[in-house]
Amino acid sequence: MEQPQQQLLHFSHSNHPLDFEQDLRGGATCCGCQESVYGPAYYCGEWWGKNYRVHHKSCAELPIGLHHPLHPIHPLILFDEKTHYPEEEEDKQKTKCQLCNESRRQYTYRCYRCDFNLHATCASLPPTIESSQVHHHPLTPFWKWMSFTCDLCAKEVKGIPNQCALCSLWFHNSCASLPRRLKVIRHKHLLHLTHSYLEVKLHQSDSRFCQICVKKVNTNFGFYYCSKCDFVAHLDCAADYRNRENINLLKLKEEENEDSELNQSATYKVKNIKVGVDGTEIATEIQHFSHEHDLKLSDDEVLNNEKCNGCVQAIFPPFYSCVNCRFFLHESCAKLPRKKRHPLHQHLLTLFSKSPYYWTNTFQCYACERYCNGFSYRCGRCNFNLDVPCSLISDILTHPGHEHRLLLSSIESKHNCSCCDSKISPIFRCTTCDFALDFKCATLPQTARYKQHEHPFTLRYIAEDDSGEYYCDICEEERDPKHWFYYCANCDYPAHTKCILGKNPNLK
Numbered sequence: 391m392e393q394p395q396q397q398l399l400h401f402s403h404s405n406h407p408l409d410f411e412q413d414l415r416g417g418a419t420c421c422g423c424q425e426s427v428y429g430p431a432y433y434c435g436e437w438w439g440k441n442y443r444v445h446h447k448s449c450a451e452l453p454i455g456l457h458h459p460l461h462p463i464h465p466l467i468l469f470d471e472k473t474h475y476p477e478e479e480e481d482k483q484k485t486k487c488q489l490c491n492e493s494r495r496q497y498t499y500r501c502y503r504c505d506f507n508l509h510a511t512c513a514s515l516p517p518t519i520e521s522s523q524v525h526h527h528p529l530t531p532f533w534k535w536m537s538f539t540c541d542l543c544a545k546e547v548k549g550i551p552n553q554c555a556l557c558s559l560w561f562h563n564s565c566a567s568l569p570r571r572l573k574v575i576r577h578k579h580l581l582h583l584t585h586s587y588l589e590v591k592l593h594q595s596d597s598r599f600c601q602i603c604v605k606k607v608n609t610n611f612g613f614y615y616c617s618k619c620d621f622v623a624h625l626d627c628a629a630d631y632r633n634r635e636n637i638n639l640l641k642l643k644e645e646e647n648e649d650s651e652l653n654q655s656a657t658y659k660v661k662n663i664k665v666g667v668d669g670t671e672i673a674t675e676i677q678h679f680s681h682e683h684d685l686k687l688s689d690d691e692v693l694n695n696e697k698c699n700g701c702v703q704a705i706f707p708p709f710y711s712c713v714n715c716r717f718f719l720h721e722s723c724a725k726l727p728r729k730k731r732h733p734l735h736q737h738l739l740t741l742f743s744k745s746p747y748y749w750t751n752t753f754q755c756y757a758c759e760r761y762c763n764g765f766s767y768r769c770g771r772c773n774f775n776l777d778v779p780c781s782l783i784s785d786i787l788t789h790p791g792h793e794h795r796l797l798l799s800s801i802e803s804k805h806n807c808s809c810c811d812s813k814i815s816p817i818f819r820c821t822t823c824d825f826a827l828d829f830k831c832a833t834l835p836q837t838a839r840y841k842q843h844e845h846p847f848t849l850r851y852i853a854e855d856d857s858g859e860y861y862c863d864i865c866e867e868e869r870d871p872k873h874w875f876y877y878c879a880n881c882d883y884p885a886h887t888k889c890i891l892g893k894n895p896n897l898k
Contacts, residue, residue, distance in 0.1 A: 408432035422449030466499035523570035581614035680743030685710035702764035757829035762896035779833035847876035
């Protein structure tokens with residue numbers, strides 16, 4: 391067996407030679423094919439960060455030129471767009487491959503005379519694809535440019551189909567190279583490539599919507615599916631590098647996705663217990679990791695509009711408090727797990743009572759974009775933070791402000807929030823109507839107090855009357871009747887949510 395070169399001069403990187411590594415770990419993105427690198431690779435040890443250069447061994451050893459049956463009249467030359475176009479022009483200059491009909495940032499074989507382009511991955515297709523994971527028979531490229539319907543994704547495409555002569559099925563190149571299983575950030579289990587002929591029974595109407603983009607899935611064709619959770623995703627959505635979790639599936643087992651740490655993440659020790667009238671045990675005094683003093687359970691009303699130190703929302707009983715200082719925790723916030731997973735992030739999140747930054751105790755929540763100085767669920771290696779209210783919302787939301795269930799969309803939405811008109815992603819979308827809800831509105835407290843006003847305000851979803859004129863009684867400016875607002879029914883007192891809660895409602 392021929393030994394690989396320990397160093398390689400590469401056309402895309404004339405600054406330094408690339409060093410060979412037999413088993414490169416870490417899942418860095420290959421400059422040639424844009425897939426994760428695990429195993430034999432060439433890399434440049436001089437450039438790091440944004441300019442880090444790493445290649446699969448096979449991508450680094452691609453020939454500079456070749457003759458291809460799709461363009462026999464001229465030779466094709468290997469081309470790297472990153473070395474030819476400035477960064478700000480990259481998206482404008484992406485070339486479309488004549489085989490897969492897609493524009494991707496990959497090495498491309500090009501004929502400059504004819505403006506003919508083939509991705510390196512497409513140009514190197516073998517005469518027969520023996521190892522395709524989308525079909526149980528070998529697939530053979532049909533070397534003729536034509537229009538056809540892909541039997542996996544149902545798209546009308548122009549290109550070279552990969553055919554199974556035994557089953558009379560046609561697959562375009564992108565679908566023929568899809569993995570049989572993959573892991574997306576949004577879901578804790580592996581998703582499996584599924585086709586209608588497997589007769590998968592989808593249990594609920596929402597399951598026919600992709601739970602990444604919240605658009606309809608044609609289940610007569612291919613999709614990715616988790617049978618444990620009835621989770622469905624489009625092929626394109628699940629395979630998109632922005633949604634996939636960057637892990638080595640070869641060493642991953644299904645049961646490894648279950649976190650043993652989640653069952654060992656208590657945040658407090660019980661100091662005193664009483665038995666309730668129904669026989670249940672109630673922790674009346676606890677030692678919580680977030681505070682130096684013991685906290686005692688209380689059912690009393692709180693004066694002075696105090697806020698919970700955990701979720702930074704108004705305190706309502708029952709709650710724990712410190713007799714030595716003004717520290718309050720809702721009973722529910724005291725029982726938050728120390729570690730948890732959330733569909734917005736691929737890594738395990740840890741509960742922190744204070745920001746890890748020594749110069750401030752404030753962080754910005756990724757989901758609602760509010761600044762907060764309460765508890766945060768944080769991923770240290772990604773600088774990812776969620777405040778407590780946002781961390782409690784999963785990917786399927788039932789909200790009293792809307793009659794239908796809402797699904798979390800992971801992609802940038804064209805829909806503005808129906809309740810405030812802001813354009814913040816991620817956003818929840820309704821599969822029945824055009825209603826959309828961002829995290830900022832989804833986490834508005836149902837009741838709130840305003841300064842010295844004697845009554846609490848209640849969150850309202852529809853206008854209080856049909857007068858046609860709606861104003862905020864605090865700022866006296868006009869209100870949009872479609873937007874949610876706070877209302878005191880005792881005083882017939884409507885107000886903007888921002889006027890009741892203030893500019894930074896999550897700061898204590």
